[in-house]
Amino acid sequence: MDLFQYKNGVLYCEDIPVNSLPEKGLPTPFYLYSANTLRQHYKKIYSIFEKLQPMICFSVKSSNNVHLLNELAALGAGMDIVSGGELFVVKQSNADLSKVVFAGVGKSDEEITDAIVSEVGFINIESEQELARVQELAGELKREVNVLIRILPDVLDEKTNEKTRTGHKGAKFGIDYAHVEALIEENADHPYVKIRGLHSHIGSPISSYTFYVAAIQKMVELVEHLKRKNIRLDVLNIGGGFPANYMDNDNFSWESFAGPITELLEPYVKNEGFKIILEPGRSISANTGIMVTKVLYVKQSGDKHIVILDGGMTELIRPAMYNAFHFIWPVKPQPEHVLANRNYPVQQEGLITYDVVGPICESSDYLAKERPLPALRQGDYIAVFTVGAYGMVMASNYNLHVRPAEIMIDKDKIYIIRERETQEDLVRTMIKHEL
Numbered sequence: 435m436d437l438f439q440y441k442n443g444v445l446y447c448e449d450i451p452v453n454s455l456p457e458k459g460l461p462t463p464f465y466l467y468s469a470n471t472l473r474q475h476y477k478k479i480y481s482i483f484e485k486l487q488p489m490i491c492f493s494v495k496s497s498n499n500v501h502l503l504n505e506l507a508a509l510g511a512g513m514d515i516v517s518g519g520e521l522f523v524v525k526q527s528n529a530d531l532s533k534v535v536f537a538g539v540g541k542s543d544e545e546i547t548d549a550i551v552s553e554v555g556f557i558n559i560e561s562e563q564e565l566a567r568v569q570e571l572a573g574e575l576k577r578e579v580n581v582l583i584r585i586l587p588d589v590l591d592e593k594t595n596e597k598t599r600t601g602h603k604g605a606k607f608g609i610d611y612a613h614v615e616a617l618i619e620e621n622a623d624h625p626y627v628k629i630r631g632l633h634s635h636i637g638s639p640i641s642s643y644t645f646y647v648a649a650i651q652k653m654v655e656l657v658e659h660l661k662r663k664n665i666r667l668d669v670l671n672i673g674g675g676f677p678a679n680y681m682d683n684d685n686f687s688w689e690s691f692a693g694p695i696t697e698l699l700e701p702y703v704k705n706e707g708f709k710i711i712l713e714p715g716r717s718i719s720a721n722t723g724i725m726v727t728k729v730l731y732v733k734q735s736g737d738k739h740i741v742i743l744d745g746g747m748t749e750l751i752r753p754a755m756y757n758a759f760h761f762i763w764p765v766k767p768q769p770e771h772v773l774a775n776r777n778y779p780v781q782q783e784g785l786i787t788y789d790v791v792g793p794i795c796e797s798s799d800y801l802a803k804e805r806p807l808p809a810l811r812q813g814d815y816i817a818v819f820t821v822g823a824y825g826m827v828m829a830s831n832y833n834l835h836v837r838p839a840e841i842m843i844d845k846d847k848i849y850i851i852r853e854r855e856t857q858e859d860l861v862r863t864m865i866k867h868e869l
């Protein structure tokens with residue numbers, strides 16, 4: 435499932451021993467990606483939904499390095515974007531702009547104009563007022579644009595973290611299901627803005643296919659109602675939110691996840707020529723990356739063992755923000771602690787329970803609480819797994835820490851794909867001038 439494995443007692447990324455990078459002088463913390471894991475995951479998602487011939491628009495918010503985007507674009511991926519900044523980066527990549535979908539509840543005039551002029555594939559409309567604004571701007575530009583209406587299906591997976599639920603009634607995303615049919619009827623004949631279909635994204639990660647089925651049933655119901663009024667849609671975008679393996683590297687049963695979704699949508703593809711769009715982020719990118727950090731200090735506080743790393747919430751905010759779980763293990767453990775498989779909890783004797791914390795001045799700056807780990811020593815390199823999604827993209831300069839480098843490994847080749855920031859970068863935009 436990913437190409438981060440222990441061989442000869444050391445963690446490897448593809449053909450490269452991970453400890454060789456800091457030993458060559460690369461400062462920790464840094465993000466390390468496996469190009470072949472990225473390729474494999476894209477192909478896997480495509481293959482399980484192959485019967486739908488889907489357009490897979492990778493969710494750029496999960497992982498936005500242009501060099502990683504290029505790897506996916508080379509395999510035919512489109513991109514799912516949510517800002518002018520993401521559009522700008524995608525334009526620097528080799529992605530086909532006609533395979534770009536642009537979502538987001540608060541698009542500015544500049545962002546909408548950029549999307550129209552750049553001829554992105556679809557704008558996902560998230561409010562009645564946004565549709566009106568897109569119509570005005572497309573009218574002024576005299577340019578056609580395809581849009582999808584994002585429905586709010588009122589589907590809730592209670593296993594999804596409260597902070598990453600998006601499909602329930604009252605959420606800020608999409609348009610209330612009850613308003614969508616009338617909105618499409620009233621706007622079906624606009625000369626520039628073509629309503630081509632529906633979009634839904636119900637949160638992330640989603641624990642069962644049943645929630646997709648529930649949302650898709652609502653979409654299909656609308657498609658059928660509109661058909662009776664002679665309004666034809668031909669695109670269904672079922673969003674992202676597919677899971678990733680955070681706790682273990684066992685194979686998730688993708689086939690049983692995709693089967694019922696495919697069954698529901700296949701007749702629309704085969705008999706009515708519908709285009710199906712998916713917007714996976716973490717299911718492609720999460721397991722493609724690790725963060726490598728170093729143990730600065732180990733100490734005891736009361737009866738707690740605390741290990742202080744040089745990377746924390748500024749590099750990886752997910753534990754602080756969502757209480758998210760990331761598997762953590764030394765890059766070069768003592769021989770008796772080498773792992774054959776990453777499966778949590780680790781069944782080994784002689785582990786010590788640590789709070790794993792970062793250097794930032796916040797109590798919420800931790801990467802794991804009460805985590806059994808081999809005894810750690812100053813200078814040990816530590817791998818934090820499954821951080822390829824919502825890792826580097828959410829990094830910050832809080833406490834004026836520089837953001838880390840990103841490295842990509844492709845078999846035995848090592849590429850720096852983002853330089854570590856410098857302290858000069860921290861003050862670059864602090865320019866005082868009178869307005």
Ligand SMILES: Cc1ncc(COP(=O)(O)O)c(C=O)c1O
Nearest residue numbers: 493635638674675713714715716
């Ligand atoms: C509209 C939309 N599509 C796709 C995604 C990607 O979600 P995931 O990374 O869980 O696949 C998100 C998550 O932010 C989203 O908001």
Ligand SMILES: N[C@H](CCC[C@H](N)C(=O)O)C(=O)O
Nearest residue numbers: 598600637638675752823824
């Ligand atoms: N915005 C996404 C979830 C992003 C969650 C991500 N930031 C994480 O670290 O898990 C959504 O609406 O489904």
